[in-house]
Amino acid sequence: MPELYFQDYPGPAGPPPLVLLHGLFGSGTNWRGIARRLSGQRRVLVMDLRNHGRSFNDGEMTYPLMAGDIFDTLDAEGLDRVDLVGHSMGGKAAMVAALEKPDRVARLVVVDIAPVPYTHSHAPLIDALLSLDVDGLKSRGEAEEALSDRIEDRMLRQFLLQSLEKSEAGYRWRLNLEALKQGMEYLVGFPDMEGRVFDGPTLFLHGANSDYVQSGQRPLIEGCFPRTRYAAVGNAGHWVHAEQPESVIEHIADFLAR
Secondary structure (H helix, E strand, O other): OOOOOEEEEOOOOOOEEEEEEOOOOOOHHHHHHHHHHOOOOOOOOEEEOOOOOOOOOOOOHHHHHHHHHHHHHHHHHHOEEEEEEEOOOOOOOHHHHHHHHHHEEEEEEOOOOOOOOOOOHHHHHHHHOOOOOOOHOOOOOHHHHOOOOOOHHHHHHHHHOOEEEEEEEEEEOOOOOOHHHOOOHHOOOOOOOOOOOOOEEEEEEEOOOOOOOOOEEEEHHHOOOHHHHEEOOOOOOOOOHHHHHHHHHHHHHHHHHH
8 A cells, every 4th residue: 555645744853753643534734733833842744544635545444454554654754663643533543553563652642532432423424525516616615505404513514624625627525435434334433452452651632521532431441551541621522632722732742741
C-alpha cells in the first residue's frame, strides 16, 4: 500500500515525534491549530487515514489495516518510535497500533473513544452525502442547503462539508463514501485484541458531556492499557479538540512532558 498523506510540522529534536490521527469523516486539518502549538516542543505529523482527506482510497476499512498504514508511513520517514494521539476512529486505530507494536509507541493519548463496540451507525450520514449531486453543485452554500433536510445539525453539516473539495473540474468528496459505508459495522466495532497489552503511559481524554467513555469500561481499558490515566474536558462533547482546543493542548502537553 502507498503511504498516508500527512502534514509535517517540524519541531525541536529530542522527544519522539508526535502523530495526530483524526476521526471518521475528518482529515488532518481537524488537528491543524493544535499541531502548530504542539510543534513548539517536538516534530508533529498529522496524518489523513485511508479513504479520508488526501490519502489513498481502498475498499477495505479495518483497524489493523489502518495501523499498518501508520507504521508503513513511519517506516518511509525513518521513524522508529513515536507518541500517538487519536480521536474517535483515529483513537481506535491508535490503540490497535499500540497493542500490535508496543515497542514503537512511547506514549498514547486516546480522545473520546474506548476499545469497545458501539451500537450507533453513521450510515444515514453517508447516505445523505451520497444523495448530494456534486456534479451539479455551484457553491458550498448550495451543498449545505441541500443537506439541511437530512442533516439538521448545522455544526455537523459544516464539519462534513470540510471534506467537499472544489477543483477546476467541479466539486468532489475527499472521502471514499462507499468504502466507509461498507465498513461501517467494523468501524463502530473494535477488533479482538485478547492477550495484547500496551504498557506505556496512556491518557484517555474525554469530553465531560460525552458518553463515549464510561466508568464501566475501565476494567477493559486497563486490561489492555494498564498505565492509564483519565481526564475529562469540561464543556465538551465528543468533538473535544474542536470545542475546547486550549484545554486539549494543555492536557496533551502536560501528559507528554511527564
